[in-house]
Amino acid sequence: xxxxxxxHEYLDFYQKLKPNVxxxxxxVENINSYNDDVMNSLRENYPLSFHSVSMNIxxxxxxxxxxxxxxxxxxxxxxxxxxxxxLSFEQSxxxxxxxxxxxxxxxxxxxxxxxxxxxxxxxLDCELLIxxxxxxxxxxxxxxxxxxxxxxxxxxxxAKVLLDLNNIDINExxxxxxxxxxxxxxxxxxxxxxxxxxxxxxxxxxVDTHASFPxxxxxxxxxxxxxxxxxxxxxxxxxxxxxxxxxxKDIQLIREKIF
Amino acid sequence: xxxxxxFLSFYQSLVELDYKNTTEHKGLKVYLNNYVYSLTEELLVKxxxxxxxxxxxxxxxxxxDYIKKHPSDSRDFEDxxxxxxxxxEAKAVVDNDFFFYKYIVDLDLMYYLKNDNxxxxxPCFVFKQWSQLKGLIFEYGSAxxxxxxxxWDVKVENLRLRL
Numbered sequence: 001x002x003x004x005x006x007x008h009e010y011l012d013f014y015q016k017l018k019p020n021v022x023x024x025x026x027x028v029e030n031i032n033s034y035n036d037d038v039m040n041s042l043r044e045n046y047p048l049s050f051h052s053v054s055m056n057i058x059x060x061x062x063x064x065x066x067x068x069x070x071x072x073x074x075x076x077x078x079x080x081x082x083x084x085x086x087l088s089f090e091q092s093x094x095x096x097x098x099x100x101x102x103x104x105x106x107x108x109x110x111x112x113x114x115x116x117x118x119x120x121x122x123x124l125d126c127e128l129l130i131x132x133x134x135x136x137x138x139x140x141x142x143x144x145x146x147x148x149x150x151x152x153x154x155x156x157x158x159a160k161v162l163l164d165l166n167n168i169d170i171n172e173x174x175x176x177x178x179x180x181x182x183x184x185x186x187x188x189x190x191x192x193x194x195x196x197x198x199x200x201x202x203x204x205x206x207v208d209t210h211a212s213f214p215x216x217x218x219x220x221x222x223x224x225x226x227x228x229x230x231x232x233x234x235x236x237x238x239x240x241x242x243x244x245x246x247x248x249k250d251i252q253l254i255r256e257k258i259f
Numbered sequence: 260x261x262x263x264x265x266f267l268s269f270y271q272s273l274v275e276l277d278y279k280n281t282t283e284h285k286g287l288k289v290y291l292n293n294y295v296y297s298l299t300e301e302l303l304v305k306x307x308x309x310x311x312x313x314x315x316x317x318x319x320x321x322x323x324d325y326i327k328k329h330p331s332d333s334r335d336f337e338d339x340x341x342x343x344x345x346x347x348e349a350k351a352v353v354d355n356d357f358f359f360y361k362y363i364v365d366l367d368l369m370y371y372l373k374n375d376n377x378x379x380x381x382p383c384f385v386f387k388q389w390s391q392l393k394g395l396i397f398e399y400g401s402a403x404x405x406x407x408x409x410x411w412d413v414k415v416e417n418l419r420l421r422l
Contacts, residue, residue, distance in 0.1 A: 029335065032335075033337070067334070090334075091334070092270065092273075092274060093274075094330065095274060095330040095331060095332065096330075097273060097290075097331075098293075098297045098298070098331060098336065099290055099294060099297075101273070101290065135286070136286030136287070136289040136290065137264050137269060137284060137286040137287055138262075138264065139263060139265070140265050140266075141265070141266050202289065202292075203285075203288070203289075204285055205285075205286065205289055207289060
């Protein structure tokens with residue numbers, strides 16, 4: 001299965017032109033901004049997957065129960081094929097950061113994240129997919145790698161991994177981690193979905209802006225994984241769009257390269 | 260490429276929007292910039308005429324001040340910046356340069372909210388001053404009263420701000 005993320009600007013495109021994708025990935029936090037007609041139209045034409053950018057999985061604050069109750073209602077209503085969040089925190093005391101913020105990978109935080117993932121899965125009554133991050137800092141308090149941290153979470157909660165290959169590639173380019181090391185350590189049995197995207201240079205760093213076509217090594221890694229295991233793939237594009245025609249060509253080219 | 264940072268230091272820098280550690284921890288700047296950029300873009304969506312009038316650089320400086328004092332308290336971007344007009348109005352009390360802008364930000368917000376019930380009162384002389392602002396073509400109908408109540412539909416039909 002191959003899908004793309006939904007962009008506000010492209011709503012008419014998905015609804016009227018129906019691009020050659022098998023499902024659409026919706027940002028959970030955007031759903032309320034789509035009216036019922038839009039949501040029903042998208043759902044009639046495609047299966048949906050739900051992707052959250054504010055579950056706050058890595059935080060020590062209490063979970064926002066109202067947020068998860070609202071999400072559960074939407075899950076019941078639109079029946080997404082997958083539900084995913086990030087291995088990050090996005091909220092601190094009275095402040096929303098609008099970013100996927102990292103935290104130290106250690107036993108103390110592992111215990112916290114495991115409890116939260118179990119609670120989220122209970123609230124949503126489903127299996128959660130957790131996405132790896134792109135990082136721009138190292139923490140003194142980290143004792144584990146992200147890949148081993150994800151392995152532990154999956155083992156203890158039954159959650160799965162949404163493997164963002166672009167994030168690993170960006171971490172390699174920023175000399176934070178290495179793709180071969182990460183993929184060698186990650187338990188691939190837990191990987192239930194792939195994300196593909198492209199970043200861009202911003203100062204000294206390559207930043208995960210979803211603003212370019214995926215790099216060849218990212219597509220090759222996706223191809224290798226998919227050959228062994230058939231899992232859904234999403235091409236994420238949020239910035240630097242050209243034309244809808246070029247977007248359609250990109251989608252087709254990625255499909256040809258990875259399947 | 261990056262020295263290891265203590266989590267507490269990282270966290271405090273984010274909450275306080277403090278760039279002082281970014282020389283030692285360059286990656287921190289990516290997160291700080293992303294936060295500021297996201298919220299500045301949202302303020303631009305809500306206050307576009309104000310941005311045109313003060314210019315992009317001044318807009319960034321003023322909004323940075325606002326962002327530092329008013330952290331985002333909602334997961335929804337659309338909730339951010341609804342107090343920016345009050346922030347500019349407060350500035351106008353102590354800074355004469357902002358006197359006319361306080362009406363512009365009200366107008367910007369009214370336009371964004373499409374609020375039929377919101378009434379913004381403009382002293383007539385403000386209209387004349389606006390018409391002299393650089394880059395602004397301001398057209399308005401005749402108004403004999405000292406204070407003209409402007410509601411949404413009046414703004415759309417009779418009040419035209421063209422940049």
